[in-house]
Amino acid sequence: MALTKADFSERLFDELGLNKREAKEMVELFFEEIKASLERGEQVKISGFGKFELRDKASRPGRNPKTGEEIPITARRVVTFRAGQKLKARVESYAGTQ
Amino acid sequence: MTKSELIEALARQQPHLALKDVELAVKCIIDQMSETLASGERIEIRGFGSFSLHHRPPRIGRNPKTGESVSLTEKFVPHFKPGKELRDRVDASREKYKIID
Numbered sequence: 001m002a003l004t005k006a007d008f009s010e011r012l013f014d015e016l017g018l019n020k021r022e023a024k025e026m027v028e029l030f031f032e033e034i035k036a037s038l039e040r041g042e043q044v045k046i047s048g049f050g051k052f053e054l055r056d057k058a059s060r061p062g063r064n065p066k067t068g069e070e071i072p073i074t075a076r077r078v079v080t081f082r083a084g085q086k087l088k089a090r091v092e093s094y095a096g097t098q
Numbered sequence: 099m100t101k102s103e104l105i106e107a108l109a110r111q112q113p114h115l116a117l118k119d120v121e122l123a124v125k126c127i128i129d130q131m132s133e134t135l136a137s138g139e140r141i142e143i144r145g146f147g148s149f150s151l152h153h154r155p156p157r158i159g160r161n162p163k164t165g166e167s168v169s170l171t172e173k174f175v176p177h178f179k180p181g182k183e184l185r186d187r188v189d190a191s192r193e194k195y196k197i198i199d
Contacts, residue, residue, distance in 0.1 A: 002140040002148070008127050016122055018115075025112065026123050031146045033107050037099040039187045041195030044099045049128050050176070054188065054197045077192035079147075079185065081178030090136040091151060092173045 005031075038079055050083040101128075135176050145183035152177045 005027050012023035034052065037044050044052040055078050062073035083091070099107075101124065109120040131149065134141055141149040151174040159170045180188075 002142040003130070003134045004142055005144075008130060011130055012123055012126055015126060016119065018119070018123065022112075022115070026108070026115075026120075027127065029108055029111055030104075030124065030127055031143055033104055033111075034099075035146060035184050035187060037104075038184065039191050039195075041191070041197050042099050043197065043199055044104070045199075046101050046104070046128060048101075049132060050178075052178075056192065056197065076189045077197075079178075079180040079188055081149075081176070083176040087132055087135065087176055090132055091176050094136060094138045094151060094174045 046084075048084060048086045050081055050087055053080045053082060054078070055080060138174070143181070145181050147181040147184055148179050150177050150179075151175065 005024075008027045008030075009020070009023035012018045012026055013020055016023075018026060034044050038052060038054060041054060043054055046052075057076050057078060059075040060073050062071050063069065064071055105117070105121050105124050108124065109115065109117045112120065115123075131141055135149055135151060138151060140151075154173050154175055156172045157170050159168050160166065161168055
């Protein structure tokens with residue numbers, strides 16, 4: 001089971017004593033604020049976790065993999081995430097099976 | 099935008115909360131994300147995106163200084179896939195805003 005927004009607000013309720021409405025709002029605003037920042041072209045750096053970066057991609061020739069038909073891929077801006085050292089180190093050693 | 103700027107922005111939008119509580123809440127959310135990934139579990143936030151782990155098989159690497167080969171064990175790296183809403187919003191505003199740090 002993947003972690004969702006409800007899990008974040010539950011923890012804010014349990015650990016910080018925010019009421020349910022406040023906790024839900026905090027989680028909504030947290031992700032909305034990051035989206036809004038990226039939308040304004042501002043990259044977001046969360047120390048200890050990672051950086052949400054933006055990249056402008058030029059248009060390039062593409063292909064419909066099913067039909068083989070050539071269709072140009074338009075220029076676009078994309079979001080990429082680069083994990084910080086701390087997060088990388090914590091995840092690296094994960095030994096479970098997926 | 100940095101973590102402290104994010105905290106300030108969230109505090110402005112929730113004036114009924116003390117700045118300290120907003121700080122703790124942001125820390126709590128980020129810690130929970132790191133813990134989740136460290137335990138091998140996925141994170142799915144609709145409209146924002148999902149985080150998962152990608153496997154990197156063992157390989158022979160090289161010490162760039164000495165050229166000596168070193169065997170590296172398999173590992174996992176965090177991966178983020180932006181959600182549709184985030185992708186669309188970022189792309190739609192690309193002509194309006196330059197990319198800044």
